Amino acid sequence: MLTxxxxxxxxxDYERWGIDVHQALETLKSIQISIHCWQGDDISxxxxxxxxxxxxxxxxxxxxxxxxxxxxxxxxxxKALSLIPGKHRINLHAIYAExxxxxxxxxEIKPEHFEKWIDxxxxxxxxxxxxxxxxxHEKAADGLTLAHPDESIRQYWIExxxxxxxxxxxxxxELQTTALTNIWIPDGFKDTPSDRLTPRQRLKQxxxxxxxxxxxxxxxxxxxxxxxxxxxSESYVVGSHEFYLSYALQNNKICLLDTGHFHPTxxxxxxxxxxxxxxxxxxxxxxxxxxWDSDHVVAFDDELKEIALEIVRNHAINRTIIGLDFFDxxxxxxxxxxxxxxxxxxALLYALLTPNDYLKKLQDDGKFTERLALMEEFKTYPFGAIxxxxxxxxxxxxxxxxxxxIHHYEQEILLHRHx
Ligand code: RNT
Ligand code: ZN
Numbered sequence: 554m555l556t557x558x559x560x561x562x563x564x565x566d567y568e569r570w571g572i573d574v575h576q577a578l579e580t581l582k583s584i585q586i587s588i589h590c591w592q593g594d595d596i597s598x599x600x601x602x603x604x605x606x607x608x609x610x611x612x613x614x615x616x617x618x619x620x621x622x623x624x625x626x627x628x629x630x631x632k633a634l635s636l637i638p639g640k641h642r643i644n645l646h647a648i649y650a651e652x653x654x655x656x657x658x659x660x661e662i663k664p665e666h667f668e669k670w671i672d673x674x675x676x677x678x679x680x681x682x683x684x685x686x687x688x689x690h691e692k693a694a695d696g697l698t699l700a701h702p703d704e705s706i707r708q709y710w711i712e713x714x715x716x717x718x719x720x721x722x723x724x725x726x727e728l729q730t731t732a733l734t735n736i737w738i739p740d741g742f743k744d745t746p747s748d749r750l751t752p753r754q755r756l757k758q759x760x761x762x763x764x765x766x767x768x769x770x771x772x773x774x775x776x777x778x779x780x781x782x783x784x785x786s787e788s789y790v791v792g793s794h795e796f797y798l799s800y801a802l803q804n805n806k807i808c809l810l811d812t813g814h815f816h817p818t819x820x821x822x823x824x825x826x827x828x829x830x831x832x833x834x835x836x837x838x839x840x841x842x843x844x845w846d847s848d849h850v851v852a853f854d855d856e857l858k859e860i861a862l863e864i865v866r867n868h869a870i871n872r873t874i875i876g877l878d879f880f881d882x883x884x885x886x887x888x889x890x891x892x893x894x895x896x897x898x899x900a901l902l903y904a905l906l907t908p909n910d911y912l913k914k915l916q917d918d919g920k921f922t923e924r925l926a927l928m929e930e931f932k933t934y935p936f937g938a939i940x941x942x943x944x945x946x947x948x949x950x951x952x953x954x955x956x957x958x959i960h961h962y963e964q965e966i967l968l969h970r971h972x
Contacts, residue, residue: 556951560942563935570908577905578943580870586897587642587682587733587876590649592890593629594620595882598648598686601656608688608739609696609783610848614883618967623651625970627673632962633890634677636955638898638947642680642730644876645670647717648689659690660712664723671727680730682876685710685717687738699759700740700752700791707759710738714763718773725772733836733874735809736763737778741786752791760800776807776836776874780814783846798828807834811878812856813842822859829869838878839897848879851893857900865904866913885967888959895955902943903936 564574595612597603599622606612620626630643647659650666657666664671667681674681687698687710695701698710714736721732740752764775779797780790794815801808808828812821821837828835839860841849851857864873877897881889908931915924941951950958 556941556945559935559938563938566934567906570911572906572908574906574939577902578946580905581898581902581943582639584639584870584875584901585641585680586894587644587874588630588890588894589644589877590626590630591646592880593626593886596646596880598646598689599623599651600648601652601654604689604691606689607693609785610688611784612880612882614881616882616884616886618963618970619882619886621970623649623669628966629887631677632958633887633894636891636949636958637894638944638949640678641894642682643674644682644684646684647686647713659686660709660716662716662720664720667720667724671724674728680728680732681724682733682735683717683721683724684735684737685714687713693739696785697740698738700738700756707755711759711762715766718763718766718768718775722768722773731771732773733776733807734773735776735778735836737780738792739783739786740792741783741790742788743785744788746789749789753796756791756796757800764804764806774807774834776809777801778809778811778838780811781816802831807836807874808832809836809838811838811840812860813840813846813848817842817844820856820859822856822863825860825863825869826867829867829872834872834874835869836874836876838876840878850879850881850889851877851896853896853899857896858903861900861904862907865901866909885959885963887962888956891955891959899940902940906934906936906939907931
């Protein structure tokens with residue numbers, strides 16, 4: 554009742570600027586976020602002969618209750634999804650294959666190893682996305698995979714990527730929604746390279762071989778994810794932004810921008826308008842880098858709002874594939890998903906409730922005083938009341954009420970898991 558009343562007051566404020574609030578909520582409802590499964594178990598995966606997490610990414614913290622298998626991870630995801638408004642997608646990594654206790658080489662993974670995920674996705678009306686896993690493996694131990702000088706190692710990873718794309722295509726077909734396969738590799742050097750070109754040449758050739766196998770674009774699309782540096786690849790990363798941006802453009806692939814993969818003062822929000830002029834689609838890994846690519850839980854901060862504004866004001870909702878990528882093991886993992894995903898959705902709502910066309914016109918008219926004044930004033934418009942109403946309408950907890958569910962789930966389920 555209170556929520557509805559506050560909503561009606563707030564709605565009037567926005568209507569004065571010609572914003573159709575109900576339409577904004579309808580649009581918001583249609584946006585699917587690809588929620589990464591790996592927040593739930595610190596990127597451990599289910600492989601029989603597990604290797605330590607490698608590839609220059611790191612998860613810190615040891616909060617209790619991490620998921621130990623598919624059943625637990627899916628149960629945790631269901632809990633998070635029950636606290637997040639809207640219908641979304643789940644983003645899997647190859648190491649989340651379920652192989653019935655048998656060790657299966659990564660270049661031999663098949664759709665059948667993801668049957669449980671697919672059945673679960675069907676039951677919960679979720680889409681699935683996919684990532685080959687080119688880290689945490691003995692064949693990636695020296696920090697090189699698709700750019701490795703050893704041809705047999707390159708070949709192994711090429712086969713893994715093709716196998717992954719076939720799985721994603723199968724998922725897309727089964728679920729009748731296009732899957733995105735995103736390739737990210739850790740390849741790089743700790744110290745100054747003596748040759749920057751040859752590894753990139755090898756990566757280019759490896760990608761050509763991977764994509765020589767064609768998948769049906771109705772069921773699978775391919776993205777490539779760039780990076781600037783990682784732990785152990787501080788001086789040189791083979792798959793840099795320029796590399797993948799060029800590769801994607803030349804080969805009709807999707808360039809994926811991870812918000813943690815650039816210089817700390819460089820923003821992804823400022824790249825989107827350029828990318829939109831030259832690329833049909835853009836993919837994102839929304840993350841929160843704190844001084845480095847730390848993969849903190851996404852916060853409702855200025856850069857997140859700016860990213861959402863760029864997507865909305867440039868009419869690019871249907872051209873942007875929004876995925877999340879963070880991993881924090883120092884807090885309740887189900888809460889981490891809930892906080893980060895709700896924030897992404899909130900930011901999109903914030904952008905949808907901004908009179909973007911009017912503000913654009915002010916800029917064209919050279920009215921910069923008014924532009925700044927209004928952009929600042931809109932920051933304190935009663936956005937929260939619209940958000941609360943949306944949550945209520947979508948049958949998920951309003952405001953911080955979801956924390957109660959998390960506490961309950963922690964007491965009843967998570968704290969009973971002993972590794
Ligand atoms: C690493 C990349 C990559 C991974 C996931 C697990 O820096 O961001 O996307 O985080 O694939
Ligand atoms: Zn990423």
